[in-house]
Amino acid sequence: MIKAILIFNNHGKPRLSKFYQPYVSIQPPLIRARGSRWRRAAPSAAFSERPPPARCGPCPVPAAWRSPAVSLLSEDTQQQIIRETFHLVSKRDENVCNFLEGGLLIGGSDNKLIYRHYATLYFVFCVDSSESELGILDLIQVFVETLDKCFENVCELDLIFHVDKVHNILAEMVMGGMVLETNMNEIVTQIDAQNKLEKSEAGLAGAPARAVSAVKNMNLPEIPRNINIGDISIKVPNLPSFK
Secondary structure, three states: OEEEEEEEEOOOOEEEEEEOOOEEEOOOOEEOOOOOOOEEOOHHHOOOOOOOOOOOOOOOOOHHHOOOEEEOOOHHHHHHHHHHHHHHHHOOOOOOOOEEEOOOOOOHHHEEEEEEEEOOEEEEEEEEOOOOHHHHHHHHHHHHHHHHHHHOOOOHHHHHHOHHHHHHHHHHHEEOOEEOOOOHHHHHHHHHHHHHHHHHHHHHHOHHHHHHHHHHOOOOOOOOOEEEEOOEEEEOOOOOOOO
């Protein structure tokens, strides 16, 4: 499974970040001294297998302490992961292999960092041990070639000013940490279909304004002021102008 996809430049500035795994915080077990309130054990006991002790007395146990808390990564944690990953990747020589163990914040030795370096950008995929290193390297290559085909000689500025389109391309390839599509032509076809749909929706949104403008610019024939039918004369009232 893919845990995260990160793109940053040679100075560590993030250009794209996508995290697919929630953060699981395991709370320490509950302990209670005689005659005192419930409290958490020391951090060293956070990963203890022992169940919480039985409650005694009327003191309620907070609901948030009854089970591990699962939440999405906070923005600060994401930034720390990006900085840690940049530090690990940027110091590696160009002649070494393109995968290494993940940092402590991203899961340590249980996860791998697989990356490619193109010009001023690092493309980094954080995956678990079930993913193939060579397969992910090929996936990064497909991602970059797709970006290059969609943006015509992609550069760092394209990722800055068209981040929504980059996310759309990535969503065609990876969803929920699972690889969906690796055929570049199929991905480009789907992106082109999305672009055509957006243009058609933009055209429909502007249709009323264009219709009013067209009516205003129409050259209507002059309306007769008097209509004579035999001995009957009909006077046409003045009508308001469209303009």
